[in-house]
Amino acid sequence: MVAAILTPFALSGVYIPLLRDRNFNALIVLQTDLYKLITGFVVLALVFFELALALRKRGRRWKIAVPGSILLWRSLHIFVGVALVATVLLHTGGAVGDNFNALFLxxxxxxxxxxxxxxxxxxxxxxxxxxxxxxxxxxxxxxxKRFPKVSKGPLIRKLRAIWLSTHIILVSMFSVMLGFHIFVAFYFQ
Incomplete structure (x- = not known):
């Protein structure tokens, strides 16, 4: 599903010029300040919700009782993440952008x-x-027979050490860039 949502970004060089030539009014709507503001606030709300989901993981350490199983919270994190990717597609109109916006994306x-x-x-x-x-x-x-085998638990822990640390670093970079993006968007309006 995420791959399907990300496809328009790969094809934006093809369909945006076609949209500009054939349906200019739709392109104008995608680029209005109100449309960007509404979709931007929805993206921001989803980002805050994703960050709030970290409470489940940290809840025990902070002595906060958070209801629900880890499976429920992980599933919720995944579904909200997919919704976030889809909302970013709506916010950007599928265009990658230039300069900072391209790097941010x-x-x-x-x-x-x-x-x-x-x-x-x-x-x-x-x-x-x-x-x-x-x-x-x-x-x-x-x-x-010559190569060692690993059971599920240790294999998941080893893979998690790679992808989770990468994910956390990228989320940290994204959070800083999001703050800068919001500042620039409102400063230059």
């Missing part, structure tokens, strides 16, 4: 893709019927 893509990597890796491992995973497929029996 690419950092956001990094956040989305690192999250996607984590979801796919963890779901694929947890739902697999395999108990052990190796570097070489099981079908290559002669070679597979």
């Amino acid at each position: 690419w950092v956001f893509f990094g956040v989305a893709l690192s999250a996607l990597m984590g979801v796919v890796a963890e779901t694929g491992i947890l739902e697999s019927s395999q108990k052990y995973f190796g570097l070489v497929p099981q079908s290559w029996q002669g070679l597979a």
Whole structure:
């Protein structure tokens, strides 16, 4: 679903000139200040909601009782993240932009893709019927015996160390850039 939502960004060089030539009024609506303001505030609300979801993870340490299971909160985080990607598409009209906005959007893509990597890796491992995973497929029996195998728990922890730290760094960069984007958007109006 996220890949489908991100597709217009890859094709913006094709469809924006067509939209400009064939339906200029639609392009004007996508670029009005009111449209950008409304979609921007929806994006900001979703970002704050995503950050509030971190309370579930930190709740025990801070002695805050937060209802619901970790699975519920993780699912909510994923669904709100997908909604955030879709709302960013609406906010930008699928255009990558120039200068700071382009860099800002690419950092956001990094956040989305690192999250996607984590979801796919963890779901694929947890739902697999395999108990052990190796570097070489099981079908290559002669070679597979020579390489060590890892069970699900340690494999997920090792993968999480890579994708989660990348995700947190990118989210931190995105948060700083979001503050700057908001400042610039209101300062130059």
